[in-house]
Amino acid sequence: MDDALSLTVLGCSGTYPAPGGACSGYLVQAGGTTVAVDLGPGTFANLQAHVDPAALDAVVLTHEHPDHWLDLPVLRNAFRYVLDLKDLPVYGTAGTERLAATLIEELAPTLVWHTVGPATPVEIGPLRFRFGLTDHPVETLAVRIEAGGRALLYSADTGPGWRPGPLGDGVDVLLCEASLAPEHEGQVQHLSARQAGTLARSLGAGRLILTHIVPGVDEDGQRAGAAATYGGDVAVATTGATFTI
Ligand SMILES: [Zn+2]
Ligand SMILES: [Zn+2]
Numbered sequence: 001m002d003d004a005l006s007l008t009v010l011g012c013s014g015t016y017p018a019p020g021g022a023c024s025g026y027l028v029q030a031g032g033t034t035v036a037v038d039l040g041p042g043t044f045a046n047l048q049a050h051v052d053p054a055a056l057d058a059v060v061l062t063h064e065h066p067d068h069w070l071d072l073p074v075l076r077n078a079f080r081y082v083l084d085l086k087d088l089p090v091y092g093t094a095g096t097e098r099l100a101a102t103l104i105e106e107l108a109p110t111l112v113w114h115t116v117g118p119a120t121p122v123e124i125g126p127l128r129f130r131f132g133l134t135d136h137p138v139e140t141l142a143v144r145i146e147a148g149g150r151a152l153l154y155s156a157d158t159g160p161g162w163r164p165g166p167l168g169d170g171v172d173v174l175l176c177e178a179s180l181a182p183e184h185e186g187q188v189q190h191l192s193a194r195q196a197g198t199l200a201r202s203l204g205a206g207r208l209i210l211t212h213i214v215p216g217v218d219e220d221g222q223r224a225g226a227a228a229t230y231g232g233d234v235a236v237a238t239t240g241a242t243f244t245i
Contacts, residue, residue, distance in 0.1 A: 005030045005127075005147040005245040007175065007209075008050055010043035012237040014179040014190075014212035015067055017042050021239055023067035024212055026154070026175070030147035033057050033125030037143060037154060044071040044078070046239060053078065054085055058124045060116075061092035062156035063140035064099050072111075073103045080110045091116045091129070093139045116141065132167045134158035136189045142167060150245045153205070155196075157212065159189030164203065173245050174205035175237070177212035178222050193222035197229030211237040 006029050011022025022042025027050055028035045034051055036043070037060045047053065053075070061069045072090070079085040086109045092100070094115050100107065107113050116122060118141070122129040126148065131141040136157045143154045144167040153167060155176040176199060179190035191199070193210055200208040208230050213222055219236050226234045235243070 003031045003126075003148055005145070005150045005152065006242055007152060007173070007245060008242040009211070009237045009239055010036070010046040010050075011040050011239055012211040012213070013040075013067070014177065014214040014217075016215060018215040021215075022046055023070075024062075025068075025071070027051065028127060028145055028152070031126040033127055035060060035124055035127055037145070038062055038068045038156075039071040039075065040067045041070045044075050049240070053083060056088060058089040058091065060122075060129060060143060061090065061096050062143060062154070063093055063136065064095040064138055065140075065157065068157070069096055069100070072100060076104050076107075076110050086110050087112055089114060089124075091122055093117065093141060095139055130167060132164060135161035144168075144171075152245045153203070155191070155199075157189070158191060160186075160191060160195050160199075161189075162199075164199075168203040168205075171203050172206045173209060173243065174200045174203060174207070175209045175211055176200065178210040178226065179212050179214050179217070181217050181221070182225055192225060194225035194229045197226035197231075197234070200226070200230045200232070205232070207233050207235070209235045209237050209243060 008027040010025035023040025024038040025043030153171045176196040178193035180192040
């Protein structure tokens with residue numbers, strides 16, 4: 001059993017999955033506790049390459065956009081009709097619950113929904129979660145995850161108006177969306193990689209991992225753009241990669 005806080009990428013495409021890829025989803029683990037943070041299309045397949053679904057302790061969903069949660073109804077059917085699993089806690093916004101309830105006839109007893117917002121801290125085993133609103137068209141929660149004295153901050157989806165405040169204090173790793181090519185900055189409430197780099201620098205983050213790059217946007221260009229504004233170590237998330245925080 002590994003006590004260290006770790007992040008495994010189940011999918012990292014923005015908006016829609018790249019060929020052979022999956023949308024946003026991450027396994028966060030520490031001390032034998034496993035939580036899926038976002039569960040976009042394709043991520044439940046990849047999750048099974050890393051853990052037995054029965055070992056999943058909870059799901060945390062950042063917002064209601066389909067690229068962040070649409071494998072939840074699929075997971076529910078697997079749990080309910082095939083794997084005989086139930087009582088999986090799901091933490092998400094009221095808007096996500098509303099949509100989930102339209103796609104999943106009965107959330108209970110398979111899923112136990114907890115509506116969370118910026119004022120709702122959550123503890124799951126040794127993992128401590130705190131949330132903050134980002135700059136995005138629907139209620140969207142950035143997620144700070146701490147365990148063993150380490151801190152990971154996940155931007156979820158956000159535009160440049162996001163101010164993390166205390167969520168950004170002493171962050172070891174910033175997992176930040178970088179949806180946009182630089183020429184598209186400001187057109188929608190997402191970030192370019194260089195904007196992600198500026199944010200990481202302002203927080204003094206120890207490391208920056210870019211994610212949610214939209215298919216077709218040049219990843220090497222995104223990495224270079226972020227490196228130029230951040231000045232530190234920049235990684236680009238790839239499906240299946242694990243990072244020790
Ligand atoms: Zn998204
Ligand atoms: Zn979104």
